Every structure is written in structure tokens, then in C-alpha cells.
Amino acid sequence: MQIGLDLPESSATSGRSFEEAQTWGRVAKDAKTVSVLCDPTIAMPILVTALSQTGTKALKQRRRPQFGFGRDLSINFG
Numbered sequence: 001m002q003i004g005l006d007l008p009e010s011s012a013t014s015g016r017s018f019e020e021a022q023t024w025g026r027v028a029k030d031a032k033t034v035s036v037l038c039d040p041t042i043a044m045p046i047l048v049t050a051l052s053q054t055g056t057k058a059l060k061q062r063r064r065p066q067f068g069f070g071r072d073l074s075i076n077f078g
Contacts, residue, residue: 002035003043 002018018035021027036043068074 001033003038003040004035005037005039 018027018031018033022029022031027033063077066076066078068076
């Protein structure tokens with residue numbers, strides 16, 4: 001998700017487009033992406049409120065990862 005005030009027609013967003021990030025392998029080609037043309041000071045409180053009201057059930061159902069810091073790093077979702 002990108003939130004910003006830059007219009008796509010201007011060159012201001014060219015350095016951070018999802019298409020460019022996918023070309024460089026920074027974003028998966030099958031990732032769901034969205035760009036929101038909004039002031040971040042307006043969008044962030046809306047997003048945080050929505051997540052705090054709907055995300056608690058999903059957080060309780062998530063399995064916490066267990067990290068092993070031996071010779072090799074291991075991650076288990078037990």
C-alpha cells in the first residue's frame with residue numbers, strides 16, 4: 001500500500017511505483033497492491049482505526065513464529 005499526495009502524471013511517483021518495484025524484484029509480481037491518493041495524516045488514522053476494530057480476531061488466530069538462533073537461523077510456526 002502506498003499513501004501519498006503525488007499525482008501519477010507527475011514524475012514525483014516514478015521512483016516508487018509498484019511496477020518498477022516488481023521489475024527490480026522488491027515486490028512479488030502476484031502481490032496485491034494499491035496506491036491511495038490522500039494526505040497521510042488523513043489516511044493513517046482511518047487505517048489504524050479500521051485495523052484495531054477488525055484485526056483483533058485475526059491476531060488471536062495467528063500462530064506466533066519461533067526463531068532458532070543456532071548455527072543456522074530457523075523459523076517455525078508451531
